[in-house]
Structures are given as C-alpha cells and as structure tokens.
Amino acid sequence: MKKQTLPIIQNDPWLKPYESAIVGRHEAVLSKEKDLTNDGAFSLSDFATGYLYFGLHQTKEGWVIREWAPNATSLFLIGTFSFWTEQSEYQFQRKENGVWELNIPQGVLVHGEIYKLKVYWNGGSGERIPAWATRVVQDPSTNIFSAQVWSPEQPYKFKHKNFVPQRDPLLIYECHIGMAQEEEKVGTYKEFQENVLPRIVDAGYNCIQIMAIQEHPYYGSFGYHVSSFFAASSRFGTPEELKELIDTAHGMGVSVIMDLVHSHAAKNEVEGLGNFAGDPNQYFYAGERREHKQWDSLCFDYGKNEVLHFLLSNCKYWLEEYNFDGFRFDGVTSMLYYSHGMGESFTNYSDYYNGYQDDNAIVYLTLANELIHDVKKKAFTVAEEVSGMPGLALPFKSGGYGFDYRMAMNIPDYWIKLIKDHIDEDWKPSSMFWEVTNRRKDEKTISYAESHDQALVGDKTIIFRLIDSDMYWHMQKGDENYRVNRGLALHKMIRLLTASTMNGGYLNFMGNEFGHPEWIDFPREGNGWSHKYARRQWSLVDNKNLNFHHLADFGKAMLALFAERPKFQDLETEEIWHNDGDQILAYQRGDLLFVFNFNPVQSFTDYGFLVEPGKYKVVLNTDSKSLGGFGFSDDNIDHFTHGDPLYKKENKEWLKLYIPARSAVVLKRSK
Missing domain, CATH: 2.60.40.10 (Immunoglobulins)
Known part of the structure; x- marks a missing residue:
C-alpha cells in the first residue's frame, strides 16, 4: 500500500526532493513518543508530570x-x-x-x-x-x-479557569514586568497588574507576552540566561501575585503567554544546572556542542530522555500551575541547527535538509507542541525563528512542527535597513509590500515593526532612528521641526503597513506604540547599576502637550479597526496598485482599502484606483490633526466610484483621491 504524501509536501511541490528527510523527522517524533510513553501505555501528558x-x-x-x-x-x-x-x-x-x-x-x-x-x-x-x-x-x-519553601495558608484560586483566548486577530503586547513602571527600580507583578494592564486593554491588545518569568541570576540578561526553570522570578513578587496578574488579565479578556527559554541555559553552577552533580553534561551536550559561544550559555542535550522529561514537564507546569495560555519559544533557530544559524544565509530549501540540523531538537519542539495543545486545547505557541524552516507553524499531522505562529523576523530587519540605508525618495512601495506579505501561505505569522530586540542599547527603535536627538527637544506640540514631523508620519505609516497585512497576529513592544524615547539598558557595572534606562516613561504619553500621545492614539484606532472585523487576519490581502516612481501603494482587505503615499514631497490630486464599486468613507488617516498630522484632507467627505465601460465586466470602477505627501489613509467601502 502506497504511503500518503504529507500535506506539507502536497501544498509545496518544491519540497518533494526532500520528502525522505521530512518524513524521517515525522517518523522520528512518532518513534520518540512511543519510547517516552512505553509504546502508548500512557500519554505524553502523563509522561510530562x-x-x-x-x-x-x-x-x-x-x-x-x-x-x-x-x-x-x-x-x-x-x-x-x-x-x-x-x-x-x-x-x-x-x-x-x-x-x-x-x-x-x-x-x-x-x-x-x-x-x-x-x-x-x-x-x-x-x-x-x-x-x-x-x-x-x-x-x-x-x-x-x-x-x-512556598506553602502559603491561602494559595491563590483562579477565578477564570475556562478562559478562551481571543485570536481573531491575535494582538500581542510584549512586556517586561521589572521595567514596566516609571520609577527607577524593579517593578512588581502587582504594580503591573494595577498600573500597566489597564493601559494595554485600553490600547486594544488582547494578549500579553511576558518576558523574564523563569528565574535568572543576572537581571540584565533580559531573562534569557535561565537558572531555575520551574521558578517564577521572585524579584517581581510572589507566585500568588503572578497568578493573580494572569487571572486578572483573563478577567479583562486578555490572554497571557510567556517567553519560554528552552534553547539554552545559564552557565551558573551554584544557582543553575551547569555542573549539577559533578557531571557538566548531565543536562547538556558533551564536547564542542555543550557551549553556545555567542550567547555564553549551555545547550541542552535533547537526545536524552531525562532532559526531555525535564523540559516537557516544564511546559506542562507553567500551563497547569500558573494558567498561562501558551508560550513564545525563544531562540528556535539556535535549537534547529548545529551552527545555531550563525553565518548561514538560508537561500534555498537544501539549507534546511543538508544534515546540519539537530534532529533531537526538532523532535523535542514537535513533542512540546503536541503536549501543550493536548494539555490545554486553546493554548497557542509562537516560534522565534529567523531561518524560514518550512513547516515550523504547521500541525504535526501535516508534516510540521506544531507551532501556531512563527515570528515574521524579516519585517523589523527590513524597516531598519530601509531607514538606515535609503533616503526617503528611494523607498519603493513594491519592495515594502513584498516584504510584509512574503511568507509561506499555509503558515501563520506574527507581524511586527519592532520588538524588544530593536529597543536595546546597541540598536535603535524606529522612532529613534527617525527623530534621534530631536526627541528630547521638539516633541512639544507647536514646536515640531521637520525631523519630528517626518518621524511621526513614518512611524504611523510603517505600523499601519505592517499590522494591516498580518496573516496571524501583530506584536508591539511595551512603550514603542507611543514612540518611547529611551533605549533599554539594564543596571550594570558600566552604568553604575542605574535603573534610569530600565523603565518606561508613561508620563510622556499621558502629557497631552506632547506628541507621544498622538502615536498611541493612532495605534489604538488602528487596532480597533482590525478588531471590528471577524478573522481580519484571514481576509485576502489584494494589491490594487503600486507605482514606485510616485511611491504610491494601494491594497484592499475585506471592506477596507489601504492607500499609502510614501513620497516625501509630492501630494497627488485625483489619483485613481480601480476598485470595487461603492461609497468609500475615511475611517483612519495618519495625517489627521487629531493623530498628530497636518489635516490636509477633509475626512468627512464621502468618496464615490465612477464607472468605466472598459472595466464593467470586471466589476471595477474608478476611485479618485487626494493623497497628501507622506501619509496613509484607510477607507471603508459600503454599497
């Protein structure tokens, strides 16, 4: 009897030459699951206890x-x-x-x-x-x-045990508990719950992704050098307070996922697993593969059943004990390849099936996803993965690794390169549109313009790249200079283009939605152990005399627009027009038409697009005065299409618009 071809290969014939490798990995997962469950005598969930x-x-x-x-x-x-x-x-x-x-x-x-x-x-x-x-x-x-010893007389009891995450679309607010407050100190779970969570809900996000939960000895590691994998970091408060935060978020309709670090571990021996009982390889690979030299950390041996038991149990623990809704798996690229993905270009499919992949890690990640979705049916997982490994965000039965989403890590890299290396006149809408929609059609992604990675010292946020030092002197309303006005406009346009083309979800890092002016630098010897840059200055966005609130208001209006449309992320994104000379881009999604003019100096009158017939009304405009723009257009005007005999059979009519320079507008179609 002929074996059925896995759906991943049916959907992508270019993978056919690598069928044996794909099937081999699939069967390796089945074999390992049999091994761990005593040939099915008990479940994987039973094993992970x-x-x-x-x-x-x-x-x-x-x-x-x-x-x-x-x-x-x-x-x-x-x-x-x-x-x-x-x-x-x-x-x-x-x-x-x-x-x-x-x-x-x-x-x-x-x-x-x-x-x-x-x-x-x-x-x-x-x-x-x-x-x-x-x-x-x-x-x-x-x-x-x-x-x-943690045994409180009154353990926390969850009030919202059957919470169902909202994922249509998934709108993630990436956050860090310790630096979420304005005071120069380490923030707490309680402070976050009371002061920051309401802001996130008001801004329109339906999920928080919390960094640095697993205990880590060095605060400045951002939580990525974990020492105690089952312990919630005590520097932010107690386990009961973290549980209350999660439960409160659920009560407000917000799901909570955590950064899960299984890609490596801290080298620490006294606090961590580096040399737990005189065997440096108890949990980690032996030889050259033991150390991740670029990260100064240790690499788990995913080939050991005892290590799989430890890590799989860790996945289940956070779901069961704290009621998390899922995980963003950190450093997946590093896990997948012997090279950790360093120095590789990943330009063709052979790069994913050339024998330089860690099959042990692939088996672990797939089993982890199977376990997570078995333990909690509505849980979801996100892979931080940059190489483009096919099938990462496909179900196991389809031949994939089981993640629900993968991070669209190409997008922030693209925006950085564009801002850094090209003058505004050379920004090409065709290139932008290709970049934000370039993905495997059968895999869901999380789109984002920037995350915490772009906010750290050594890098720059989008707003800092655009406005730089003028952030400190010309953000007062009425005192804006050219660089500030340019930065405000492009910040909104970049986010609108990135978010509106999502096919799974959208992510923003805490404070970036309002153009936070400071980078992140954790207390360390080099800065005198200062917390000055390890905080978020909410007073800036609260100050109505400054322009920061305009960016936040725009972000809120943008997310509300998407949330009004059921399964917005699944609607087809159809390009209507692009002209790189004019720097104009237009595309439609459902009843919404998105029009961008990236031209820094030229506005266009009666610019025509062939669209579906009807009345079009402006529902969002980056140039609106209420959102920090110039208000060059009258958004109260209804725009009607005009017939053309040449396009009658195609059911298309002309829509002509005035499009100011460096602005974007969203119009809603009605019949």
Missing part, C-alpha cells in the same frame, strides 16, 4: 524532596533548619536511575524557609539549588540565591 514527583512536596507526614543526580555520591538538604550544616537526618537516599529522595518530618520546614542541596561526587562537592525548585529568592544583603 515530573514536577509532581521531583522537587519539594508536602505529604501527610511532612515533606518529601527528590532530585535526579546520577553522578552524585551523596546528597544533603541544608538550610536555616539545619544551621546550614550537613546532618544525617537530612541525608537523601539513593533510588533507581540516579534519583535521590529524602522524607522530612512535620515541623522541620515552614513556609518561607530557605534551603539548598549539598551535593557530593567523586572528586568534589558543592552547594546547589534543586533543579526542580519552584521558588528561588535572592538575599538582598549577600546577593546569594537559595530555594524557598
């Missing part, structure tokens, strides 16, 4: 703690209860398969107690934080991290 077994848990008799440390010769639990000394009654017993267990009687450990492991191995010993610790805190006087 390590957090219920390992780590510290209360029992009727007291407590039990278990750790996987196959290279250890002995383990002790130490803490304030033992005066930080090794005592025989707190020595672990070795079980099978490198598992160690200790039962602790009632009354020894209390809520808030701090503790660690003292691990011995042949030739050495060291203090360690348990790998499965769910609460880790830092002593403010010594900066030393320890695990903490």
Whole structure:
C-alpha cells in the first residue's frame, strides 16, 4: 500500500526532493513518543508530570524532596533548619536511575524557609539549588540565591479557569514586568497588574507576552540566561501575585503567554544546572556542542530522555500551575541547527535538509507542541525563528512542527535597513509590500515593526532612528521641526503597513506604540547599576502637550479597526496598485482599502484606483490633526466610484483621491 504524501509536501511541490528527510523527522517524533510513553501505555501528558514527583512536596507526614543526580555520591538538604550544616537526618537516599529522595518530618520546614542541596561526587562537592525548585529568592544583603519553601495558608484560586483566548486577530503586547513602571527600580507583578494592564486593554491588545518569568541570576540578561526553570522570578513578587496578574488579565479578556527559554541555559553552577552533580553534561551536550559561544550559555542535550522529561514537564507546569495560555519559544533557530544559524544565509530549501540540523531538537519542539495543545486545547505557541524552516507553524499531522505562529523576523530587519540605508525618495512601495506579505501561505505569522530586540542599547527603535536627538527637544506640540514631523508620519505609516497585512497576529513592544524615547539598558557595572534606562516613561504619553500621545492614539484606532472585523487576519490581502516612481501603494482587505503615499514631497490630486464599486468613507488617516498630522484632507467627505465601460465586466470602477505627501489613509467601502 502506497504511503500518503504529507500535506506539507502536497501544498509545496518544491519540497518533494526532500520528502525522505521530512518524513524521517515525522517518523522520528512518532518513534520518540512511543519510547517516552512505553509504546502508548500512557500519554505524553502523563509522561510530562515530573514536577509532581521531583522537587519539594508536602505529604501527610511532612515533606518529601527528590532530585535526579546520577553522578552524585551523596546528597544533603541544608538550610536555616539545619544551621546550614550537613546532618544525617537530612541525608537523601539513593533510588533507581540516579534519583535521590529524602522524607522530612512535620515541623522541620515552614513556609518561607530557605534551603539548598549539598551535593557530593567523586572528586568534589558543592552547594546547589534543586533543579526542580519552584521558588528561588535572592538575599538582598549577600546577593546569594537559595530555594524557598512556598506553602502559603491561602494559595491563590483562579477565578477564570475556562478562559478562551481571543485570536481573531491575535494582538500581542510584549512586556517586561521589572521595567514596566516609571520609577527607577524593579517593578512588581502587582504594580503591573494595577498600573500597566489597564493601559494595554485600553490600547486594544488582547494578549500579553511576558518576558523574564523563569528565574535568572543576572537581571540584565533580559531573562534569557535561565537558572531555575520551574521558578517564577521572585524579584517581581510572589507566585500568588503572578497568578493573580494572569487571572486578572483573563478577567479583562486578555490572554497571557510567556517567553519560554528552552534553547539554552545559564552557565551558573551554584544557582543553575551547569555542573549539577559533578557531571557538566548531565543536562547538556558533551564536547564542542555543550557551549553556545555567542550567547555564553549551555545547550541542552535533547537526545536524552531525562532532559526531555525535564523540559516537557516544564511546559506542562507553567500551563497547569500558573494558567498561562501558551508560550513564545525563544531562540528556535539556535535549537534547529548545529551552527545555531550563525553565518548561514538560508537561500534555498537544501539549507534546511543538508544534515546540519539537530534532529533531537526538532523532535523535542514537535513533542512540546503536541503536549501543550493536548494539555490545554486553546493554548497557542509562537516560534522565534529567523531561518524560514518550512513547516515550523504547521500541525504535526501535516508534516510540521506544531507551532501556531512563527515570528515574521524579516519585517523589523527590513524597516531598519530601509531607514538606515535609503533616503526617503528611494523607498519603493513594491519592495515594502513584498516584504510584509512574503511568507509561506499555509503558515501563520506574527507581524511586527519592532520588538524588544530593536529597543536595546546597541540598536535603535524606529522612532529613534527617525527623530534621534530631536526627541528630547521638539516633541512639544507647536514646536515640531521637520525631523519630528517626518518621524511621526513614518512611524504611523510603517505600523499601519505592517499590522494591516498580518496573516496571524501583530506584536508591539511595551512603550514603542507611543514612540518611547529611551533605549533599554539594564543596571550594570558600566552604568553604575542605574535603573534610569530600565523603565518606561508613561508620563510622556499621558502629557497631552506632547506628541507621544498622538502615536498611541493612532495605534489604538488602528487596532480597533482590525478588531471590528471577524478573522481580519484571514481576509485576502489584494494589491490594487503600486507605482514606485510616485511611491504610491494601494491594497484592499475585506471592506477596507489601504492607500499609502510614501513620497516625501509630492501630494497627488485625483489619483485613481480601480476598485470595487461603492461609497468609500475615511475611517483612519495618519495625517489627521487629531493623530498628530497636518489635516490636509477633509475626512468627512464621502468618496464615490465612477464607472468605466472598459472595466464593467470586471466589476471595477474608478476611485479618485487626494493623497497628501507622506501619509496613509484607510477607507471603508459600503454599497
């Protein structure tokens, strides 16, 4: 009997020469799932429950703690209860398969107690934080991290257990709890919930993507050098406060996903997994593949079942314990390739099937997606992936890796290059439109003009590239100079073009929607450990005498326009016209017509487009005075199409518009 061709190959015949590799990866996932589930004796979800077994848990008799440390010769639990000394009654017993267990009687450990492991191995010993610790805190006087007993008398109870995320379209607000407040300090879950979450809802976003949740020793790593994978960062508050934040967001109709870092781990040994029990390769690849030299971190060995158990359990833990709605998987490109994607151009399909891919990582990512969607039917996943690996955001049954979305990472790179390398007269609408719509038709993407990556020191946000130092001197209403007016106009146009052509969702990083003037620089030795640039200046957007609020108002109006249309992201985006000489672009989507004039000096009168017959009314104009523009057009005028016998059979008529220089307008069609 002939095997059925996988849909990914049916939909893209250019993949046919690589069918054996695609099918091989597909079958490798099935084989590994059989291995992990004892040939189907239990489910993958049953397998991914390590957090219920390992780590510290209360029992009727007291407590039990278990750790996987196959290279250890002995383990002790130490803490304030033992005066930080090794005592025989707190020595672990070795079980099978490198598992160690200790039962602790009632009354020894209390809520808030701090503790660690003292691990011995042949030739050495060291203090360690348990790998499965769910609460880790830092002593403010010594900066030393320890695990903490977390057993509050009143654990948080979720009020919105059956929340269903809104994804038509998915509008993501990427945020960081610590730098979300204006004060020069580390913000908290509670402050974010009370002060920032209402702003996000008001702006029209229906999802928040929270960075830096998993515990990380160095605040300035942005949360990407994780040490304790099951612990929510305590620098922002307690587990109960994070749960309340998520629950509150759900009550406001906002889904919550987290940046999940499984692409690498911090090198730290005392706080992390770098040398947990005298075996530096317990969790990580051996040899040259152990270290990610560009990131100064360690690479997980996705070929080990114990590592898969750890990581898959981690996925399920955050869904079950905190009620997250899904994940944005960080650094997927780095996971997929032995080279971590460094120095590769990825110009043709052979680059994805040439034997330089980490099949272990591909199997893990696919299993993780299968697990996540099994544990929580409405959960969704986003892949941060730059190489363009085919099938990444296709279901497993179609031959894909199971992500719901992939980041359209080409778009911000394009805008940076355009702003940096080309004068305004050389901006070509045909190139812009191709870039924002260039994607695999069967895979959903998250479009964005810029994310946190473009806001960090060493890079520049779009608004900073456009306006630069004049941000500090000429953002007062009435005091704008040419550079400010240009920047305000292009900031809105770039976002409108990026968001309106999405085929899955749209993302914005916290503060960029109103043109936040400062880059991000976390406290470090080089800046005197200052928090000055690790915050968001909300007072700027609240000040109606400044132009920042115009950008925020535009973003709000833009998102509202999309949200009014069911499944806007699925509507066909049909180009109507482009002329690179005039720098004019027009396309339609449903009942909306989008018209852009990127020409910096020339306005056009009675510029004609062939469109569907009807009445067209302006519903959004980047040049509106209320949105910080000049108001050169009268948006109250209804525009009617005019018939032409030449195009009657095509059911097209002429629509003629006045289009001011450097502006964009959205018109709604009605019959």
